[in-house]
Amino acid sequence: MARDLAFLFPELLLGATAMLMIVAEMARAARLVLAIGMAGLLAATLLTLPMLDADTTVFGGTYRIDLIAGWAKLILLPGTGVALIMARAELAGQAREGSVYALITLVTLGALMLAGGGDMMLLVLGVVLTGLGSFALVAFPRDDAATEAAMKYLVFGAVTGSVMIYGLSFWFGGAGSTLFSELGALEGKPLIAMIGLVAVIVGLGYKAALVPFHFWAPDAYDGAPVSIAAYLSVITKAAAFLAFAQVLRDLPPATGWPLVLALISAATMTYGYLAALVQTNLVRLIAYSSVAQSGYFLMGVVALGVSPLAVPGIILFAAAYVAMNLGAFAIVMIAGRELDDMTGFGRKRPIAGAAMVIFLLSLTGIPPLFGFVGKVYLFAAAVEAGFLWLVVIGILNSVLALGVYLRIVVPMYRAAEDKPELPLPHLLAAVLGVTSAITIIMAAFAGVFPG
Amino acid sequence: MPLLTLATFLPILGGLVLMALPDRSARVAHGLSIGVTAVTFLITLVIWSRGIVAGGFAQVEEVAWIPAIGAAYRLGLDGLSLPLVLLTSLLFLASAIYSARIGERAASYVVLMLMLETASLGTFMALDGLLFYVFFEVSLVGMYFMIAGWGYEERQRAALMFFLYTLLGSLPLLLAIIGLYLSSGSFDMRAWIDAPPLTGIAAMLALIAMLFTFAVKIPAFPVHTWLPAAHVQAPTAGSVILAGVMLKFGTYGLVRFALQMTPQAFAQAGQVILAFGVISALYGAFAALAQSDLKKMIAYTSVNHMGYVVIGVAVAALSLDPGIRTIALDGATLQMVSHGLVTGALFFLVGMLQDRAHSREMSDFGGLLGRVPWLGWAFILSAFASLGLPGLAHFPAEFQIFLATLNAAPWAIVAILAIVVTAGLYLRAIAAVFLGPVNEKWAAMPDLDRREKLAVVPLLILTILVGVAPGWLIDMIHTTMASLSF
Numbered sequence: 055m056a057r058d059l060a061f062l063f064p065e066l067l068l069g070a071t072a073m074l075m076i077v078a079e080m081a082r083a084a085r086l087v088l089a090i091g092m093a094g095l096l097a098a099t100l101l102t103l104p105m106l107d108a109d110t111t112v113f114g115g116t117y118r119i120d121l122i123a124g125w126a127k128l129i130l131l132p133g134t135g136v137a138l139i140m141a142r143a144e145l146a147g148q149a150r151e152g153s154v155y156a157l158i159t160l161v162t163l164g165a166l167m168l169a170g171g172g173d174m175m176l177l178v179l180g181v182v183l184t185g186l187g188s189f190a191l192v193a194f195p196r197d198d199a200a201t202e203a204a205m206k207y208l209v210f211g212a213v214t215g216s217v218m219i220y221g222l223s224f225w226f227g228g229a230g231s232t233l234f235s236e237l238g239a240l241e242g243k244p245l246i247a248m249i250g251l252v253a254v255i256v257g258l259g260y261k262a263a264l265v266p267f268h269f270w271a272p273d274a275y276d277g278a279p280v281s282i283a284a285y286l287s288v289i290t291k292a293a294a295f296l297a298f299a300q301v302l303r304d305l306p307p308a309t310g311w312p313l314v315l316a317l318i319s320a321a322t323m324t325y326g327y328l329a330a331l332v333q334t335n336l337v338r339l340i341a342y343s344s345v346a347q348s349g350y351f352l353m354g355v356v357a358l359g360v361s362p363l364a365v366p367g368i369i370l371f372a373a374a375y376v377a378m379n380l381g382a383f384a385i386v387m388i389a390g391r392e393l394d395d396m397t398g399f400g401r402k403r404p405i406a407g408a409a410m411v412i413f414l415l416s417l418t419g420i421p422p423l424f425g426f427v428g429k430v431y432l433f434a435a436a437v438e439a440g441f442l443w444l445v446v447i448g449i450l451n452s453v454l455a456l457g458v459y460l461r462i463v464v465p466m467y468r469a470a471e472d473k474p475e476l477p478l479p480h481l482l483a484a485v486l487g488v489t490s491a492i493t494i495i496m497a498a499f500a501g502v503f504p505g
Numbered sequence: 506m507p508l509l510t511l512a513t514f515l516p517i518l519g520g521l522v523l524m525a526l527p528d529r530s531a532r533v534a535h536g537l538s539i540g541v542t543a544v545t546f547l548i549t550l551v552i553w554s555r556g557i558v559a560g561g562f563a564q565v566e567e568v569a570w571i572p573a574i575g576a577a578y579r580l581g582l583d584g585l586s587l588p589l590v591l592l593t594s595l596l597f598l599a600s601a602i603y604s605a606r607i608g609e610r611a612a613s614y615v616v617l618m619l620m621l622e623t624a625s626l627g628t629f630m631a632l633d634g635l636l637f638y639v640f641f642e643v644s645l646v647g648m649y650f651m652i653a654g655w656g657y658e659e660r661q662r663a664a665l666m667f668f669l670y671t672l673l674g675s676l677p678l679l680l681a682i683i684g685l686y687l688s689s690g691s692f693d694m695r696a697w698i699d700a701p702p703l704t705g706i707a708a709m710l711a712l713i714a715m716l717f718t719f720a721v722k723i724p725a726f727p728v729h730t731w732l733p734a735a736h737v738q739a740p741t742a743g744s745v746i747l748a749g750v751m752l753k754f755g756t757y758g759l760v761r762f763a764l765q766m767t768p769q770a771f772a773q774a775g776q777v778i779l780a781f782g783v784i785s786a787l788y789g790a791f792a793a794l795a796q797s798d799l800k801k802m803i804a805y806t807s808v809n810h811m812g813y814v815v816i817g818v819a820v821a822a823l824s825l826d827p828g829i830r831t832i833a834l835d836g837a838t839l840q841m842v843s844h845g846l847v848t849g850a851l852f853f854l855v856g857m858l859q860d861r862a863h864s865r866e867m868s869d870f871g872g873l874l875g876r877v878p879w880l881g882w883a884f885i886l887s888a889f890a891s892l893g894l895p896g897l898a899h900f901p902a903e904f905q906i907f908l909a910t911l912n913a914a915p916w917a918i919v920a921i922l923a924i925v926v927t928a929g930l931y932l933r934a935i936a937a938v939f940l941g942p943v944n945e946k947w948a949a950m951p952d953l954d955r956r957e958k959l960a961v962v963p964l965l966i967l968t969i970l971v972g973v974a975p976g977w978l979i980d981m982i983h984t985t986m987a988s989l990s991f
Contacts, residue, residue, distance in 0.1 A: 366573065404613075420646060420672075421639035430635065431574075434683045445683075449676040456672055460665060467654065497639075501571045 058112035061105060061119045064098040064127055065166055071095070072159040079152035087152035088142055091159050095135045102127040115233050116173035118300065121504055125369045126169030126296050130289055133376040134162040136485055137289065140281035140384055143481040145194075154194060158285060161187035165293030168261075171300055174222045174232040180297065181218065181257055184290050185211045191286070192278040203270075203277025210270045214260035221253015237304040244310075251311050254301055255318070261294035263345050264352065265322040272341040280391070283337060284383030287344045292372040295351045299368055303358045312439065316356045320447045323349025327454040334393050336386050336462070340379075343417060343458060346451065347375055353432045353448060357439035364435040370503050371428030374416065374496070378425055381413040381489030384482055396462055398470020406478060407466055409490040414459035416493045419452050424496040507566045508555070509580040512548040512594070513626045516541055520619035523612055531611035535604065538615040542598040542622065549594040549626075557583055557981065560988035562632060562695060570636075575691035579632040584985025585760055585838055586629045588978060589753055592845040593629065595963070596749045597622045600742035603853060603960040606860075607655065607740075614655060618742065621647040625750045629757060634682040634692040641678070641758075644751060645671050648735075648743065656738040663738035670731040674721030677714035678758070684711045685766060698765045708770040715763045716778065722755030723811045726785040736804035737865075741856025744800065748807050749849035753841050756814045760834070764818055765989070771822045776914070779819035783920045786812030790923035794930045799855045799865045802934065803848060806891060809923055810844045810899070813837075816920055817906040824913035833913070834986040835979055836905025842978065843890075843898035843971060850887040850964040854880060857957055858938075861950050867934055872943030879953040881939045883961055888931040890968045893924050897972035901979070 059066065071094025078086045106124045111117060138155055145151050164183030171177045189211065193204035226232050228246035229239040240247040256267065263271040275283035305311060326346025333339035351371060357364040388406060389395045400407030416423035429452075433445045519541035523534060557563040562581035570578045582590065600618065607614055624647060627640030645668060653664035686692055689702035696702075703711050721728045736744050764771050771778070789808030796802035817837030821830045857880060859865055874881035890897035903924070910917045953961070971978060 363574070415646060421642045426639070426642075427571075430679070430683070433679065434574075434687060437680075437683050438687050442680075445680065449680065450673075452676060453669055453673045456669060460668070464653070464661060464665070498570070501569060501573065503571075504573070 061108070061110070061112045062117065064101045064131075065163065065170075067098045067101065068094060068131075068159065068163050068166065071098070072156055072163060075152070075156035075159055079156055082152070084146075084152040084155075087155045088138060091138055091155045092135055094159070095131050095138075099128065099131045102131070111172055115235055116171075116176055118170050118172040121365060122296050122299055122369065123166075123170035125373075125504065126293065127166060129369070129373045129376055130162055130165050130169070130292060133289055133292075133380065134158060134285070136380050136488060137281060137285035139481050139485055140284055140380070140387065141279070143479050143485070144279050144281045144387055150194070154191060154282070157187045157191050161191070161285075162289060165289050168293040169296035169300070171297065172234050174226060174234070177297060177301065178215075178219055178222065180293070181215055181261065184261065184293065185215065188286055188290060191282045192274050194279060194282065195277075199277040201277075203274045207270045207274045210260060210267075214256050214267060218253045218257025221250045221256070224253070225250035234301055234304045238306060241306045247305065248310075251305065251314070254298075255314070258294045258298055258301075259318070262291050262298070262348050262351070264318055264348050265325045265345065268322070268326075268345045268348075271345055272338045275341040275344075276335065276337050276391075280337065280383055280387045283341070284380050287341070287383070288376045288379050291344070291348065291351075292376060295348075295355060295368055295372065298352075298355045299358060299365060302355060303365075307359060312356045312360075312441070315352055316441050316444045319349045319352035319356060320444055321349075322346065322352065323448060323451045324454075327451055327458050330458045331454070331461070335391060336389070336393050336395065337391050339393065339458070339462070340382055340386065343455070344379060346455065347379070347417065349451070350429060350432055350448060351375075353436040353441070353444060356441055356444065357435035360440075361435040361438035363431050363438065366504050367428065367431030367435045370431050370500065371425075373503070374424035374428040374493070377489045377492040377496075378413045378416045378423075381409060381486060381493065382417070384485045384489065385410045385413070388478065388482055393462065393465070397465045397468055400463075400466035401468075401470050403478065406486060409486045410466065411463055412490055412493055414463060418455045418459055422497045424493045424500075427497045427500045508548055508552050509564055509566050509582065509630050512545055512552060512590075513580065513623055513630060515545050515548065516597070516619035516622040516626075520616040523616055523619075529612035531608045534611040534615040535601070535607075538601040538618060539598070539605065541619060542594070542601040545622065545626075546594040546598045549591055552582070553587060553591060557587055557984055559984050565632065570633075574686070575693065576635045577633055577692070578636060579693065579695075580627075580630040581632045581695075582630060584982045585757065588838065588842045588982060589629045589757060589845075590626060592753075592842050593622070593625045593750050595967075596745060596845060596849050597625075599849065599853070599960045599964060600745050602956060603745075603856070604742045605956055610654065614651075617647050617651050617654075618746075621651070621746060625746070625754075628754055632694045634685060634694055634697070636692075637694065638675075638679055638682055641754060642672075642675060644754070645675070648739075648747060648751065651743045652735060652739045655740040655743070657740075658738070659734075660738045663734040667731050667735040671721060674728065675718050678718035678762075681711040681714040681718075681762070684714075694761070694766075701766055701768060703767060704769070708767045709773070712763055712767040712770040712774060715758065715767070716774075719755040719758040719763060720781070722758065723752060723785075723815065724755065724808060725781050725812065725815055726788045726808065729785070729789075729808050732808065733801050733804045737798065737800050741852060741859070744804075744852040744856070745849045748804070748852055749845040752807060752811055753845065756811060756818070756837070756841050759815065759818050760837070764822060768822070775819050775823040779816060779823065779914055779917050782812050782815030782819055783917050784812075785809070785815060786920040786923045788812075790926035790930070794926055797867050799858070799867060799934065799938070800852070801865075802930065803851045803855060806927060806930075807844070807848055809927060810840065810848070810891075812920065812923070813903055813906050814840050814844075816910060816917055820906070820909045820913045820917070824909065826912070829909050829912045830989075831983065831986045832905050833909035834989065835982050836902050836909065838982045838986065839971075839975065839979060840899070840902035840906060843902050843968075846898055846964050846967050846971065847887055847890045850883070850961055850968065851891060853957075853961050853964070854884045854887065857953065857961075862947060867937040870938040870944060870947065871941045872939070873947060873950070874939040875943065876947060876950050877952040879958065883953070883965055884939065885935055886965055887968065888935055890972065892928045892931045895972070896969070898968045900972055901975040
């Protein structure tokens with residue numbers, strides 16, 4: 055028992071941090087809430103380091119302390135810290151500001167449960183915990199757009215969540231256990247395996263914004279504050295893919311799930327970029343680009359169990375994606391929500407402009423940026439798993455991606471209209487510094503990631 | 506001393522220093538640019554003096570990068586890459602000198618130029634598949650921003666087309682690299698060359714992917730269409746680098762990757778590749794003949810000259826006689842260097858003409874030779890070199906290529922017709938621009954100034970030197986080519 059709790063120390067600490075934040079919010083001390091949150095995230099990250107190489111389970115196999123769970127903490131906790139700073143930069147001084155920080159921390163706790171869950175119950179708990187907090191976060195501005203977005207998000211989440219629970223009950227019935235490690239018992243029961251699989255794809259696919267469960271994403275991102283959109287687009291999404299990895303690596307591949315996911319992957323990236331190509335709202339454009347990135351994530355999931363590069367690929371790409379997408383959203387916070395707001399941005403703010411170019415090139419997958427290394431792993435994993443056609447589609451979509459992102463870059467260096475520019479807020483400058491540094495240099499240090 | 510690393514990263518380091526400087530005026534930027542490219546050039550001369558070895562790579566520098574997948578930072582040189590490295594550092598130095606007149610956002614321009622130099626040197630020296638791809642792609646980004654930021658009228662469209670076209674072109678190479686990696690467990694290019702890991706249908710698929718990538722880059726018919734647009738719109742130094750250095754990525758990759766890593770498949774497909782080379786050479790010449798815009802005309806002659814390189818490499822793969830193979834590859838490699846020198850000079854000169862007249866139309870000029878003798882004679886010399894006149898740089902290269910072709914695949918000798926066409930089009934251009942009745946509009950045109958001479962004259966001297974006494978260069982190339990086993 056004590057051993058089990060010791061392994062869960064980062065999660066427990068994060069839970070306690072969230073409680074403390076709520077208490078501090080009752081006293082309306084928003085800065086204190088933020089300080090507690092940052093300290094808790096930092097401490098939890100540091101506590102993760104010594105147990106990074108552990109490969110074990112706790113509480114009867116329900117919670118996994120392995121490569122995926124460990125790296126999930128190392129990626130999601132600092133990512134949440136950056137998101138908190140972005141939220142502070144956007145929402146400072148508003149009523150209920152502290153509750154946003156507390157909710158974000160709670161959602162991250164749910165995300166860690168998704169990434170570490172070794173049991174169906176924990177999967178459901180993770181989905182619900184991340185969901186509930188997210189709905190409230192999207193509705194934060196209390197205007198019509200935000201309320202509508204949150205409602206859509208909620209209704210979608212409720213339906214997909216129910217479908218997932220329903221389907222999981224089939225797996226439970228078929229395997230006789232709620233543990234994922236017992237899923238091998240489904241060998242020879244293709245129908246049951248298939249029903250459960252479809253349910254998991256629906257439930258997690260909604261979290262990950264896979265086509266065709268992505269409809270909520272552009273609306274929710276657009277209605278929510280930009281920092282919340284940034285947070286939702288990276289943390290809950292990355293967690294969903296890590297959960298995919300935890301669930302599917304124990305499922306017998308004979309059920310044909312890799313092919314199903316490969317088709318969804320191809321559809322997701324193609325649809326995401328095609329839709330992004332016609333957006334005029336910057337938030338929606340990046341929202342659709344995030345949908346497309348989900349398709350690349352899925353290439354790693356497809357290769358699970360076959361290629362030893364699959365898990366490292368998902369982890370590496372998650373780290374890159376968190377950094378570059380948060381950075382791109384930080385630029386949106388500076389420039390504005392419309393594509394037209396980018397006109398002349400690179401000339402008015404050369405450094406922020408250069409950072410945006412780096413984020414977008416990294417999202418495209420251009421070397422030597424971090425996103426490229428992630429994509430190489432994912433491509434190699436998919437080829438090794440025999441999905442050459444999927445990689446070809448991924449490659450063709452990279453060209454489409456470039457077209458999408460150049461729609462932002464090209465106007466950035468047009469002559470700008472003369473508008474007085476406010477100096478860059480310190481908080482956002484720090485966010486840009488951290489995210490762009492990771493995007494640029496981590497490719498050179500990709501060796502520290504697990505192979 | 507890790508001189509290869511130093512030469513590769515000194516330029517980008519200079520660019521970073523420039524970004525950090527408080528004073529980023531045009532003077533400081535260009536001063537730094539010339540200084541850094543000059544030091545880089547000197548370092549490459551020292552690298553040259555340290556020499557290469559037969560049958561492998563010399564001066565290898567290796568540092569772990571991603572051990573889990575066998576990717577490492579590996580640089581090295583042989584007789585194929587060393588001449589191209591020297592050419593690259595020379596052309597960047599000349600471009601830095603020429604560009605010193607650019608005042609608009611000079612600091613950004615210089616940073617991009619230096620980034621391009623790092624990417625180009627890295628591409629030629631990388632011995633790791635992943636690292637090669639990294640440098641290969643970074644050059645695209647640099648060139649995109651160069652064309653989009655400092656090009657001429659239609660630059661946005663041309664830059665976009667260039668970027669999309671060449672990105673689509675280069676991604677198949679990534680597939681091939683992944684294929685080579687998965688079948689060998691390492692990204693070490695030396696291992697891929699020593700024991701080609703792919704065989705049969707997999708090798709053929711990888712070859713097709715690589716050929717697509719390099720054909721776009723070379724550019725060979727029918728995927729050359731990005732070239733005229735990009736060249737015409739690019740700023741002068743951009744054109745020089747694009748033609749002089751970046752087109753060589755394609756021919757370098759054709760030998761280093763396609764020929765050396767999938768030799769059997771290459772030999773099987775040899776006749777087809779040869780046919781594409783012949784068509785490119787002929788098509789490039791005839792298309793150039795149809796142009797009235799000087800820059801576009803030179804751009805198309807690049808398609809022609811690079812077509813000869815493809816012919817040379819294909820002939821080497823087809824021939825069974827090791828002597829003929831060596832001659833073909835010696836000629837093809839020398840042709841890459843000659844083309845860099847000659848076409849680099851031609852693009853500089855057309856750029857200088859455009860700086861003065863703001864026109865590139867042949868019919869706008871006339872009788873300029875008396876007005877601007879330096880510019881005129883320099884152009885005439887380079888044009889004669891480009892059409893393959895004996896005693897100038899292209900002759901020894903093309904002579905070896907055609908000699909080997911006649912021996913191994915006689916039908917392909919029809920490509921020699923292209924030389925006649927090129928001769929015709931250059932004579933026509935010289936007559937229209939520099940001879941004939943004087944166009945009074947240009948009565949006040951100044952001749953080359955010191956900076957311009959400094960950029961162009963070294964290229965002209967080397968053009969003559971390589972034409973008259975190519976021994977020193979061919980020996981270097983020959984060391985490697987004679988020991989090549991495939």
